[in-house]
Amino acid sequence: MNIGRIQAIFVKDYKEFTRNYAVSTMVLLPLVLAFLYNKMGITGVETYFLPINLGFTAVTTFVQCCLIAEEKEKNTLRGLMLSPATLGDILIGKGLLVFIVSAVTIALTIFLSGYEPANLLLLSIGLIVSIIFYLGLGTLCGLFTKSIVEASVFILPVMVVFSFGPLALTIAEQYPILKIAEWLPSAQIVELAYKLEGLYTLMDVTVPILVIIAWSIAAWILTAMIYKKRMVD
Amino acid sequence: MTSVIEVQHLKKSFQSENALEDVSFTIEKGEIFGFLGPSGSGKTTTIKILTAQLEETGGSAYVLGKPAKEMKKSSNRNRFGILTDNSGLYTRLSIEENLLLYSKLYSLPTSAVKEALDFVNLYSERKKKVSQLSKGMIQRVTLARSIMHKPELLFLDEPTSALDPVNTTHIYNGLRKLNEAGTTIFLTTHDMSEAESLCDRIAFLHNGRIKAIGTPQELKKRFSNDTITVELKDGSSHYIENRTHEANKLYEWMKNEQIEKIYTNEPTLGDIFMQLTGSDLI
Numbered sequence: 444m445n446i447g448r449i450q451a452i453f454v455k456d457y458k459e460f461t462r463n464y465a466v467s468t469m470v471l472l473p474l475v476l477a478f479l480y481n482k483m484g485i486t487g488v489e490t491y492f493l494p495i496n497l498g499f500t501a502v503t504t505f506v507q508c509c510l511i512a513e514e515k516e517k518n519t520l521r522g523l524m525l526s527p528a529t530l531g532d533i534l535i536g537k538g539l540l541v542f543i544v545s546a547v548t549i550a551l552t553i554f555l556s557g558y559e560p561a562n563l564l565l566l567s568i569g570l571i572v573s574i575i576f577y578l579g580l581g582t583l584c585g586l587f588t589k590s591i592v593e594a595s596v597f598i599l600p601v602m603v604v605f606s607f608g609p610l611a612l613t614i615a616e617q618y619p620i621l622k623i624a625e626w627l628p629s630a631q632i633v634e635l636a637y638k639l640e641g642l643y644t645l646m647d648v649t650v651p652i653l654v655i656i657a658w659s660i661a662a663w664i665l666t667a668m669i670y671k672k673r674m675v676d
Numbered sequence: 677m678t679s680v681i682e683v684q685h686l687k688k689s690f691q692s693e694n695a696l697e698d699v700s701f702t703i704e705k706g707e708i709f710g711f712l713g714p715s716g717s718g719k720t721t722t723i724k725i726l727t728a729q730l731e732e733t734g735g736s737a738y739v740l741g742k743p744a745k746e747m748k749k750s751s752n753r754n755r756f757g758i759l760t761d762n763s764g765l766y767t768r769l770s771i772e773e774n775l776l777l778y779s780k781l782y783s784l785p786t787s788a789v790k791e792a793l794d795f796v797n798l799y800s801e802r803k804k805k806v807s808q809l810s811k812g813m814i815q816r817v818t819l820a821r822s823i824m825h826k827p828e829l830l831f832l833d834e835p836t837s838a839l840d841p842v843n844t845t846h847i848y849n850g851l852r853k854l855n856e857a858g859t860t861i862f863l864t865t866h867d868m869s870e871a872e873s874l875c876d877r878i879a880f881l882h883n884g885r886i887k888a889i890g891t892p893q894e895l896k897k898r899f900s901n902d903t904i905t906v907e908l909k910d911g912s913s914h915y916i917e918n919r920t921h922e923a924n925k926l927y928e929w930m931k932n933e934q935i936e937k938i939y940t941n942e943p944t945l946g947d948i949f950m951q952l953t954g955s956d957l958i
């Protein structure tokens with residue numbers, strides 16, 4: 444791993460991102476939603492997490508997916524792969540920008556929705572591992588698709604499942620199969636936040652965080668594997 | 677041995693067809709080697725195997741003394757440069773910003789960017805966004821990118837296909853200088869004059885097989901048909917074979933001071949290719 448290379452890729456992505464309005468304006472989506480909910484006076488942990496979970500998919504996953512898909516579409520990823528940059532340099536360099544953008548967006552979303560978490564530190568840990576998971580998911584989607592157009596279609600079902608999965612729990616009484624949705628990272632983060640509002644045990648906090656970490660590890664291992672495959676035509 | 681590239685019986689098949697049937701050649705250090713062949717003959721496939729972007733189906737390929745597969749390693753990628761027809765650039769960035777990124781990826785000083793821009797004659801236009809460039813300019817930027825780290829070995833896949841004569845000449849001169857400074861160059865083209873003016877040795881590739889290999893002079897000699905053309909002062913032109921019974925004609929013309937010009941009929945590289953394959957180079 445080489446800090447100089449990671450930084451160079453980050454700076455390049457920053458310049459491209461700020462000049463690519465179609466993608467960069469996506470950050471407004473969760474912010475506007477959070478602001479509206481707040482104005483309408485809707486509160487409650489579940490509600491606060493609607494814009495937050497939307498932020499994870501619409502900003503972290505979608506933007507990352509678009510950035511990677513564009514590198515593939517324009518054949519620039521091949522150039523990075525043929526340079527001395529290693530797998531680590533490229534994946535970290537390419538993830539760093541969206542990680543920072545996501546962290547800022549989620550922080551602003553929380554602020555705009557008027558949500559005041561009972562334990563900001565523990566919740567932040569959960570949010571950070573969530574961002575790492577959604578980043579891996581976005582990278583994976585980007586590696587699977589060949590162009591931005593394809594990526595924006597491919598991403599829709601992914602967004603629905605991961606963003607709105609927790610909503611399925613509300614009808615899980617009739618359809619027990621939907622119970623599995625509670626293991627989604629988006630449901631686990633709500634679970635964590637919910638527990639943090641009351642009296643909680645160590646288990647209450649560690650289980651959701653560990654579940655999200657497991658999702659992250661799976662996503663990134665898969666990403667590294669697909670990436671290595673893509674290096675050879 | 678100082679072979680920079682050593683390829684033995686290389687074979688590559690895709691699902692439906694064989695792109696390379698049987699390709700063998702070696703390139704020595706310091707050579708400019710030209711791979712000539714029509715579209716679809718397997719030039720790009722060969723380069724992709726040599727740079728570890730494809731895996732061969734059979735045979736062996738050694739690059740810089742190592743199996744071509746090892747060109748995947750970060751430390752080996754520093755040692756070669758590559759330009760292909762699908763080398764991509766970041767379109768929202770300027771020429772300079774694109775090269776700056778690569779100078780960092782190769783751990784070069786910033787001054788390397790200016791040198792590379794001068795190489796392709798684009799310094800004065802460095803602030804232009806890539807999305808606003810012509811095809812020829814894009815080709816020059818990707819060329820600049822591929823030579824920026826002064827690699828030991830340079831792969832150029834049709835490097836001048838979109839260039840005008842002025843820039844082509846400029847780039848030929850730059851490539852010769854780079855070669856004199858020690859860079860071995862492997863270049864593919866279907867432009868015969870390019871191969872002739874730039875390459876020390878060339879190979880003709882056709883349907884995934886090498887049909888002939890040698891210096892341009894050697895090839896021309898090997899395929900010359902041993903005839904001469906004589907132009908007389910009366911404007912007529914005579915094509916005669918280099919044999920005794922034709923010698924009398926020559927003797928008569930010379931005696932009568934009728935001869936304007938005599939020259940040997942050297943085949944062009946295109947003629948040789950035609951003779952070998954029965955098809956045109958393009």
Ligand SMILES: Nc1ncnc2c1ncn2[C@@H]1O[C@H](COP(=O)(O)OP(=O)(O)OP(=O)(O)O)[C@@H](O)[C@H]1O
Nearest residue numbers: 676690691695713714715716717718719720721722
């Ligand atoms: N990824 C691939 N999948 C299937 N077939 C391929 C693939 N890449 C190349 N081929 C086939 O292999 C053959 C050789 O292709 P290659 O690109 O090496 O030709 P080339 O000599 O570079 O031609 P050109 O001058 O047009 O660039 C062609 O018939 C092509 O259709």
Ligand SMILES: [Mg+2]
Nearest residue numbers: 719720721833
């Ligand atoms: Mg080609």
